[in-house]
Amino acid sequence: MTASVEELKSIASPVVVDARGVSCPGPILAAKKQIGGVAVGNVMEVLATDSGTLKDIPAWCRKMGHDFLGSFEEAGSIHLFLRKSK
Amino acid sequence: MAKKTIIVFSGEYDRLMAAFIIANGAAAMDDDVTMFFTFWGLSALRRTTPSGPPSKQKSGLQTAFSAMLPKSTEKAGLSKFNFGGAGRFMMKKVMKAENVMTVAELLATAREQGIKLIACTMSMDVLGISKEELIDDIEYAGVATYLGEADEANVNLFI
Numbered sequence: 641m642t643a644s645v646e647e648l649k650s651i652a653s654p655v656v657v658d659a660r661g662v663s664c665p666g667p668i669l670a671a672k673k674q675i676g677g678v679a680v681g682n683v684m685e686v687l688a689t690d691s692g693t694l695k696d697i698p699a700w701c702r703k704m705g706h707d708f709l710g711s712f713e714e715a716g717s718i719h720l721f722l723r724k725s726k
Numbered sequence: 727m728a729k730k731t732i733i734v735f736s737g738e739y740d741r742l743m744a745a746f747i748i749a750n751g752a753a754a755m756d757d758d759v760t761m762f763f764t765f766w767g768l769s770a771l772r773r774t775t776p777s778g779p780p781s782k783q784k785s786g787l788q789t790a791f792s793a794m795l796p797k798s799t800e801k802a803g804l805s806k807f808n809f810g811g812a813g814r815f816m817m818k819k820v821m822k823a824e825n826v827m828t829v830a831e832l833l834a835t836a837r838e839q840g841i842k843l844i845a846c847t848m849s850m851d852v853l854g855i856s857k858e859e860l861i862d863d864i865e866y867a868g869v870a871t872y873l874g875e876a877d878e879a880n881v882n883l884f885i
Contacts, residue, residue, distance in 0.1 A: 663826045665751040669835060672754040703755040 642710030648721050649712075654683035659693070660717055667693045668700045675704070678724045683709065686720040693718055729758040729879040733872065736885055737766030737796065738805040739814055739829060745885040746832035752881075753839035760879075761836070762872045764846035768853060769796045770833065771845055771860045780856035788854025795853060799829040837863070844871065
């Protein structure tokens with residue numbers, strides 16, 4: 641179950657990882673690098689342009705045990721949200 | 727934590743990309759990754775200039791083999807459409823425009839992520855490659871080490 645775009649946009653100050661312009665496996669490498677600095681329970685937002693991230697970030701979350709909240713595309717960028725859960 | 731093992735037998739640029747992308751992806755998903763480099767795959771671990779004279783005497787044939795093998799991942803040809811290196815040049819041009827990581831960058835990332843790199847000593851002997859011609863901080867072993875690692879893994883690839 642994923643959140644609506646409005647709900648995702650209303651998330652207050654998530655940690656933002658900008659992986660726009662990089663191709664696979666860049667976005668998950670960037671996510672892995674940054675997740676350490678996120679407190680458990682907080683939200684991280686991954687920005688990407690590689691359409692594969694729409695599947696890859698949820699798969700990364702399942703493997704890592706984080707909650708994938710949802711995604712939306714806006715102005716050529718993909719915004720993906722996840723909650724660090726451990 | 728799961729574990730993945732990858733045998734890197736091929737030395738072509740596209741195959742090395744596939745091997746390193748899978749390895750780095752798995753490491754980014756918190757998996758333990760071991761890459762075992764054998765035969766043509768050894769060229770991925772070569773340094774441009776040896777760190778010293780070879781510790782093991784090479785025969786004429788071994789010298790010829792090691793001289794013909796690429797001394798950098800970025801010199802490796804493609805498995806298809808290589809056209810004497812022109813194909814690789816063109817592919818790298820597209821890769822750069824698309825921000826795709828080069829094999830050299832993927833190797834550096836693999837090391838940052840703590841991926842275990844093992845060179846097969848038997849194929850080093852066959853191809854006349856000494857430890858001084860390979861990058862630092864790698865391990866040297868044979869088939870039993872690889873099999874031992876593969877026993878613990880849930881994915882094993884031969885590339």
